[in-house]
Amino acid sequence: MSPTQPAGASPVPGRFVDGEDRCLPLAVVTVTFSPGGHLQALLDSLELATRRLTYVVMADNGSTDGAPQAAAGPRVELLDTGGNLGYGRAVNAAVRHLAPRRRSGEIDGEFFLVVNPDVTFAPGAIDELVACARRWEDAGAVGPLIRQADGSAYPSARAVPRLGIGIGHALLGRIWRNNPWSRAYKAGEEMGRERAAGWLSGSCLLLRWADFEAIGGFDERYFMYMEDVDLGDRLGRAGRRNVLCPSAVIEHDQGHVARNYSAVTVPAHHASAYRFLADRLPGWHRAPVRAALWVGLRARAAVLRVRAGLGSGR
Template identity: 25%
Template sequence: MKSHPGVTVVIPHSNGKDLLRRCLLALGKTQYPVIEVLVVDNGSTDRSVSMVRSEFPGVRIVRSRKNLGFAAGCNLGIRASGTPFIALLNNDAEVTPGWLNPLIQCALENKQAAALQPKILSLKEPGRFDYCGAAGGEIDIFGYPFARGRLFETLEKDTGQYDKTGRVFWASGAACLLRRSALERVGLLDERFFAHMEEIDLNWRLHWAGYSVWTVPKAVVFHQTGGTLGQGSIRKMALNHRNNILMLLKNVPGITLSWILPLRILLEMITAAGSLFTGRFNRTAAVLWGMSGVPGKLPAALSERRRIKNSACVPENEIMRQMFRGSAALAYYVRGIRTAECLMGIRRT
């Protein structure tokens, strides 16, 4: 690679200094010549900042007195950076030494590539994909996200089945590379989401603006899902349910929303009822809590919808073409399909 454009690695952080220490130790072994590391501290109370200052003096710190959430924390770091590329990295992720070079190479070869994701494997079980993004994110027409290597709760073993570099629908906020010029055009992460689904919303807006999103499996990052906010947290599940509906309101094209949204709300209610009858009360509470948060965010979401529509550079059918046209939930829970490879017919390299 002849060119090495500058990259700022932005790490949003709120407590968990041991996780952050391991993240920074791994990041220090990155084999890339032009890299800046920036930790956005979201009101930590566990002496994380003093640890970074004493053990990693070359790392920049941007502080917030309170927890702004993942989206606002990332945005704070992006605004504080000045490089042509920004890498978002969770504080519970650990990179491999060569993770950044393939991402930059792909970005340089594909000028419309605005978001690029490495292969994300489980830190606890390295031979298996991680829940957050796996080998690149996809989405069905009802707004249910899944990933190559992760279909709902099923995490596949990595056997090379998704080792082909190519376009996907979304790149995970747990580890991804973003092109600054694209962000300047479409805007940053939606801070009203607070956390969860904000990266998918951003990727959707990038598609509307004519950019592409890529998976680059030669780049590898390990991630500890739920290291910061537990995987089974009611709050986390509620944010996922609420933000998914807000994302649909903002991005689903044209008249499609008029039939997608009622069906999706019905599916949410079925999920709540089914969870109640099977004793998964946390899930029921999360769905109801999440859905109750939608009305208060509705005016802003509809305003954003108009802005996105007015600035769109691609036709609606192009957006729909990039989505899985069936129901991933129906395929998983009724037909018993357990892998994205079977669901989408992805060919091995």
């Protein structure tokens, strides 16, 4: 307890997390692209998600709905990225933007939070993430239990896929949903226990500043999708852990962006899947495998386009 806190008094917002005086605001980065009403719901949920103050940076990738502009305020800053940079580049831009505040001691210098604008936090969720990170001193990233709209838990903490499984899932996951490679990719998704995983969903991550910077942040070659798998894999290769914290709960409107911008997201998903797998197939002797993977993903995209056309009646 702080020496200025009377015995039995209620916690002061922004202080006393895990029995320590944590008065510095926690930086929260969210990437916006016409998020609609989801954004305000996210911001409203922050108040009960933590007893500490937060400082939000909205890295805006060219919203046209006015939602980020309307949400800006004293502790909610709008950062215009100058165009649709994609997810990872926008997060990295916000991190660079926050660096002077971190150096001057205006925000927490140990942790920051990255969260999608279509997420809402359950009460106490952020404090649970911080407490978990303190229990796992080698955790570079900590993620919550993600509830979907139907109340089910989204499998947000998985092993990094072995190459054969990753290729099979990338090529067939949307075409033949019960294929053996996708089943293997999704196996072992225990969501009720605090544990280490190979990677965590990027929809909500508590990150250690030092670890994020040590691996160079998000790989900006990924426009969207797979950047969280890549980040988790690189943290693991650097000797840091990705930890699932199921006592922290969020709700995510899964696929909000994909539903609205599928003409962009489907090609982006294929490009990112290729990037992730091709990076792990280096060398001239693996060039035929990379070429076959590229052709396979293009064929998968063609099948999905045909299915979408049939579904729309065209």
